[in-house]
Amino acid sequence: MAGTAVQRRLTWTVATVTGEVRETPSVRTLLLDVPGWAGHRAGQHLDVRLTAEDGYAAERSYSIATAAEEPVSITVERLDDGEVSPFLTDDLQVGEQFEVRGPVGGYFVWEKASGGPLLLLAGGSGIVPLRAILRERSRTGSDAPVRLLYSARSLPDVIYRAELDGYGGLDGVEVTYTLTRHQPPGWTGYARRVDAALLGEVAWPAGENPLAFVCGPTSFVETASQGLVGLGYRPGRVKTERFGGTGGA
Amino acid sequence: MPPVFSRFRHRREVPDDAAGRLPPGQYLATGFPVLSAGPTPHTPLSTWTFSIERQDGSALKSWTWDEIQALPAETVTQDIHCVTRWTKLDTEWRGVSIDTLLGAVEHDSDYAMAFCDGGYTTNLPIEDLTDGKAWLAFEYGGEPLDPEHGGPARLLVPHLYFWKSAKWARGLRLMDTDEPGFWETYGYHMYGDPWLEQRYSGD
Numbered sequence: 001m002a003g004t005a006v007q008r009r010l011t012w013t014v015a016t017v018t019g020e021v022r023e024t025p026s027v028r029t030l031l032l033d034v035p036g037w038a039g040h041r042a043g044q045h046l047d048v049r050l051t052a053e054d055g056y057a058a059e060r061s062y063s064i065a066t067a068a069e070e071p072v073s074i075t076v077e078r079l080d081d082g083e084v085s086p087f088l089t090d091d092l093q094v095g096e097q098f099e100v101r102g103p104v105g106g107y108f109v110w111e112k113a114s115g116g117p118l119l120l121l122a123g124g125s126g127i128v129p130l131r132a133i134l135r136e137r138s139r140t141g142s143d144a145p146v147r148l149l150y151s152a153r154s155l156p157d158v159i160y161r162a163e164l165d166g167y168g169g170l171d172g173v174e175v176t177y178t179l180t181r182h183q184p185p186g187w188t189g190y191a192r193r194v195d196a197a198l199l200g201e202v203a204w205p206a207g208e209n210p211l212a213f214v215c216g217p218t219s220f221v222e223t224a225s226q227g228l229v230g231l232g233y234r235p236g237r238v239k240t241e242r243f244g245g246t247g248g249a
Numbered sequence: 250m251p252p253v254f255s256r257f258r259h260r261r262e263v264p265d266d267a268a269g270r271l272p273p274g275q276y277l278a279t280g281f282p283v284l285s286a287g288p289t290p291h292t293p294l295s296t297w298t299f300s301i302e303r304q305d306g307s308a309l310k311s312w313t314w315d316e317i318q319a320l321p322a323e324t325v326t327q328d329i330h331c332v333t334r335w336t337k338l339d340t341e342w343r344g345v346s347i348d349t350l351l352g353a354v355e356h357d358s359d360y361a362m363a364f365c366d367g368g369y370t371t372n373l374p375i376e377d378l379t380d381g382k383a384w385l386a387f388e389y390g391g392e393p394l395d396p397e398h399g400g401p402a403r404l405l406v407p408h409l410y411f412w413k414s415a416k417w418a419r420g421l422r423l424m425d426t427d428e429p430g431f432w433e434t435y436g437y438h439m440y441g442d443p444w445l446e447q448r449y450s451g452d
Contacts, residue, residue, distance in 0.1 A: 009452075010452075050254060051251045052255075052259060054259075059334060083259070091256050096252070097252040104436065106436060222283070222397060226288060226289065235290065240285065242282075243282075
């Protein structure tokens with residue numbers, strides 16, 4: 001992996017919001033037009049900078065929600081004590097502009113050549129870069145089999161639900177939800193936080209040498225990644241991305 | 250001129266004692282966030298060593314856990330700055346000065362590559378590891394360093410972005426020239442001065 005990165009200067013560019021998707025009450029996807037965008041790979045993120053009238057500027061990083069070659073979009077979850085995320089989820093209007101730079105990061109990335117079988121473990125809005133990976137797999141016609149395990153508080157908190165349900169076991173993609181707080185009447189699926197036993201039921205056997213991507217809050221990532229190592233996954237095949245607990249973003 | 254939002258306001262007040270201690274683009278963290286690229290390694294102390302290696306990977310000097318613990322240790326209070334933009338003030342660490350470790354070997358190298366359990370690496374100039382600027386830390390807040398935060402021992406190089414303070418550190422490989430480590434290969438800055446906002450290559 002050494003030497004694979006493109007070393008170039010990342011400059012701030014003014015992006016225009018061209019559309020929005022209200023994913024859940026607290027989550028919004030912003031579709032962006034970024035002139036001169038150099039292209040991204042599935043799993044990378046970008047930096048956002050908002051500037052106030054008094055010159056104060058705040059920067060945050062957000063995962064890119066789309067596959068390579070697709071228009072840039074980010075999916076943002078409102079953190080109530082956050083400074084930037086509530087502005088992006090609630091205030092910003094289609095047609096308005098703000099600054100971005102990227103793409104950033106090259107490790108938590110999947111390309112067709114990365115292969116599979118793929119295990120994607122999402123906690124909450126950790127689904128965002130994993131959705132980009134799923135779209136990249138479809139875009140490139142990869143036949144790598146995928147199992148996605150997505151831990152959400154409730155069904156209405158599931159981001160991209162229609163898109164994910166569209167896989168429905170077809171096309172080599174199996175989607176499993178676990179709803180940790182509220183379950184709809186008649187729910188027969190998992191209803192607890194991800195633990196070693198749950199991983200043992202859902203994850204690919206380690207003998208198939210799967211490639212795992214784990215994204216979510218720190219406690220989720222710690223439990224899930226340790227669980228995979230416990231199942232015999234090679235640590236170098238378990239890529240993690242953690243967020244949350246940063247005092248609000 | 251960047252787009253300016255009259256509706257966007259600075260929501261978080263920076264306390265007076267923090268003003269001037271927050272590098273550009275950073276905000277004050279309340280917790281202690283965790284960031285790493287893979288699973289947290291758990292190496293038993295009975296097999297743990299910390300080594301200083303030549304450029305070719307041969308060992309110049311190696312310490313067991315007990316030998317590291319027998320070296321003079323310091324308790325230091327430092328502000329730390331993560332490239333993901335959180336800054337945490339007045340963090341308390343206990344560890345051995347890198348001066349003590351490098352002082353145990355003869356070398357004339359200008360750079361070092363820290364290497365770690367889990368395969369992580371990061372590059373540092375020797376002059377940023379010496380003269381009381383860096384430690385091999387094994388306690389945080391008076392307690393043994395939690396594995397999530399890099400225990401049993403991590404580098405502490407608080408004047409650079411925190412990805413340079415390598416978790417699960419197992420040694421330093423001396424180098425004549427600067428070479429990129431893990432994140433540096435993926436476009437992060439070779440040096441990483443938070444006060445110059447050197448986040449990415451070219452910053």
